[in-house]
Amino acid sequence: MGERPSPIVTLDNASVTGISSGAMNAFLGIPFAQPPFSANAYGPACPQESIELPIVAGLPAETLDCLTNTIFDIVTPSAEDCLTLNIVAPADATPDSKLPVVAWIYGGGCEIGGTQRVYWYNLDNRYDGSIIVEKAISVDVPTIYVRMNYW
Secondary structure, eight states, X not given: OOOOOOOXXXXXXXXXXXXXXXXXEEEEEXXXXXXXXXXXXXXXXXXXXXXXXXXXXXXXXHHHHHXXXXXXXXXXXXXXXXXXXXXXXXXXOOTTOOOOEEEEOOOSTTTSOOSSSOGXXXXXXXXXXXXXXXXXXXXXXXXXXXEEOOO
């Protein structure tokens, strides 16, 4: 059986490329706001710009971060460019599916958690939405999972 092509979702101002895994698709690291560079500086608010996509899942920086944290048990530096979403959905979901959404805002005391690390590959599944989506599909209540990174 051949591999499914990478899923692509077209939004108003971008197309996002995801990854397929069994009965699910994952769209990782989708920016939802401008990074807060100089957020504490005074000045007029700037208009939001459209983003240049598609986003390719599993970027080398994310992979390196995940491997370093896992293998050497150290935390690598993070960046202010952190306002991202990870979305896991049933592979057969369509815009007309009207599925329930689980919005996960993780805890972690500003110590652990986020979307920038590659939890999708089960190196650390603390916030892996695929577990929730897989269970929801198995009980015939397909669900979309959204995890947001906010720091």
